[in-house]
């Protein structure tokens with residue numbers, strides 16, 4: 064049953080501009096700014112108290128905007144609860160509300176200083192320097208202060224965002240606080256899903272302070288909506304339960320075109336990924352000499368022997384591999400090598416969903432990708448890692464992953480997944496998903512091949528909920544990442560080879576270990 068709605072607060076991801084517009088709507092409708100700040104800071108304070116039991120001295124960095132205002136209220140509350148609080152205020156300017164809170168907290172006897180050294184004896188530091196209103200790079204004294212704080216071994220909690228991180232692109236603006244925890248306020252911001260920001264976020268959590276869904280939808284409906292695919296949401300969207308009366312071809316028939324003498328294992332890994340997707344039938348077109356090995360590892364698959372080049376790549380596809388009406392989806396790429404040059408053109412005409420990865424992408428890179436993709440009449444999904452993406456679209460000037468997938472998806476009429484520590488997916492209708500969790504345990508040869516098989520097997524199955532290819536890609540990426548997390552918890556970060564990963568894919572579906 065689908066208990067997880069894509070339109071709950073935790074699934075929206077907003078830009079700084081969208082956040083400011085949502086906030087403004089709430090204020091325009093009558094919510095006093097000061098009341099909202101009070102509410103938010105109360106929640107931050109409680110979470111700090113819960114997180115840092117036994118701590119008595121807390122340092123609070125107060126910046127000039129409302130991020131600083133939040134921090135000043137937290138300082139007051141902690142002081143009133145008996146904590147020893149010191150405020151570091153590096154800039155002698157502030158918005159009116161922030162200044163008012165600082166004046167009051169000072170009257171209570173809390174130290175306010177512009178000497179960073181005062182914070183060195185604190186057990187926790189709260190970073191309220193800048194939030195989503197940060198517009199310019201940090202430099203000079205401010206940048207030095209950030210560097211010094213990062214060198215201390217005092218835990219840092221950033222309010223809303225680590226100060227210095229660009230809210231949308233996740234870039235470091237000059238320098239940035241490397242937080243241990245980040246309490247993101249109200250709605251997830253784009254930076255939380257950008258690889259560049261990841262080393263600065265620590266453990267990110269959302270503080271839901273009750274933004275009405277109507278205000279979010281009023282703002283994001285006219286611009287691009289970015290959604291966060293949680294594990295629970297992905298699991299609830301799987302094509303389950305299967306119909307009682309069905310047969311293997313009704314559960315999808317996937318054709319995988321992959322492998323070469325040089326890269327024989329990649330086709331096995333893609334096959335194992337497909338196996339775990341639950342797809343009804345898998346056919347594999349691979350160099351004929353690989354057949355004995357493939358039958359050993361994937362006894363359930365139909366192997367289509369392909370003639371080989373002298374280097375052991377697929378020389379051509381037998382006619383059964385291009386009878387597209389037999390298949391519900393075709394995955395092309397893992398381990399093909401560039402010798403399989405002549406292969407791609409006829410496949411691009413396939414009137415069924417096409418998933419391109421690895422050498423499938425490298426072959427595409429040689430033939431004007433944008434124009435080629437645009438001429439396809441069926442779904443195309445590309446799953447590049449950043450290197451493959453650069454090869455495909457070398458002239459794109461977007462800096463961050465989310466903008467990259469959105470730009471290319473639109474221009475090429477395709478669905479694009481850029482894989483990384485935080486993967487992002489966009490479709491031609493601008494549907495965009497980010498994947499909130501993963502593990503560096505997956506940074507190993509072959510884990511992408513597993514994803515290709517898993518994703519393609521999911522695409523080939525009929526989906527009772529009529530999901531878009533973009534949503535299915537986001538589900539597969541989440542499934543893959545969560546299996547990696549589970550495998551690394553049980554086998555260590557060093558123990559998750561691609562084969563081991565495939566063994567954890569089923570556990571994700573079973574679900575009880577996951578509750579994000």
Ligand SMILES: NC(=O)C1=CN([C@@H]2O[C@H](COP(=O)(O)OP(=O)(O)OC[C@H]3O[C@@H](n4cnc5c(N)ncnc54)[C@H](OP(=O)(O)O)[C@@H]3O)[C@@H](O)[C@H]2O)[C@@H](O)CC1
Nearest residue numbers: 086100128129130131193194195196197198199200201223
């Ligand atoms: N959204 C919500 O619902 C809620 C939001 N809330 C909170 O408000 C925060 C956003 O507040 P905000 O808009 O005041 O921005 P914030 O980041 O504190 O500061 C920007 C200030 O810094 C300045 N400045 C910028 N760059 C600079 C630089 N390099 N070096 C020096 N100065 C620089 C810039 O001024 P400028 O000098 O550009 O005129 C501006 O004054 C948000 O993150 C959250 O914590 C909650 O309280 C309630 C609910």
Ligand SMILES: Nc1ncnc2c1ncn2[C@@H]1O[C@H](COP(=O)(O)OP(=O)(O)O)[C@@H](O)[C@H]1O
Nearest residue numbers: 482483484501502503505506508509510511512
């Ligand atoms: N640092 C990381 N953290 C989380 N996931 C990662 C990290 N590095 C790589 N991955 C994931 O591992 C997979 C690697 O895919 P890819 O580079 O195509 O591997 P291969 O081609 O060797 O199969 C992708 O799903 C990617 O998102």
Ligand SMILES: [K+]
Nearest residue numbers: 190193222224
């Ligand atoms: K901050």
